[in-house]
Amino acid sequence: MPRSEWSEEVRELLDPRSEGGPVLNLYATLARHPVFYRPRAVQSAYIRLGATLTPRAREILILRIGWLCGSEYEWSQHVRVARRIGMSDDEIRRIAVGADAPGWDPLEAALIRATDELHRDDTISNRTWQELSDDYGIPELIDVVITVAGYRMVSIALNSLGIQLEPDRPRFPDVAR
Incomplete structure (x- = not known):
């Protein structure tokens, strides 16, 4: 408009x-x-x-849910944020690969798995919840769920409303889905 x-x-x-x-x-x-x-x-x-999450944890969650939802717009905007907070292009690309990509620490892998589970099952498995609980208290656990759910909603809206990327924005990496 x-x-x-x-x-x-x-x-x-x-x-x-x-x-x-x-x-x-x-x-x-x-x-x-x-x-x-x-x-x-x-x-x-x-x-x-x-939120109680670190910027790095937040961006891992947002980038992963954007990737899983196929929302290139969400991915693109948050690649820029992730770079600003010091994430490398290799780390950003590994978010698309998933929790089993080499290089994640146990908490980061658990964040990616939690996002996958929320996207696929609408809940976090007991195993992943326990892994997150090794580092997080209840406020952080709630923020994991709220972050993924909130940005899943936005990703669905972006896709459904056909919102186009601005020029010269990062695109999805060439990683098999």
Whole structure:
């Protein structure tokens, strides 16, 4: 939606995100439904800024669920975030390969398995829950579930609404699904 078509309500939602430049296609699309946009923005802010997980753990979860959902848009946006927090391109690519890729520590492998299980089964197995519990308390365990569930919802919306990648964004790695 071009800026010239923004209502005052949409302008209030998107101006802070634009910082004078273009608004990501995701935000421009979701702002067409302001009643949804506001609470989703609060949830997203919690996951990004208030959750108990480290930025690295958060990005492993988000990238993995984006990959599993086939949401190249979600993957693309969070590749950029992962790079900013110091993850290498090899580590990012290994997220697509999965928990059995060499190089993951036990917690990181458990995070990837938890994401796979939530995507496939809508629950985390007892074994994976126990592995996560070796490092995490209840708040972190809840944040694992909330992060994967929240970004699964966004990935489904991105795919269903046909939101297109902005130019020059990272694409999915060439890894077998």
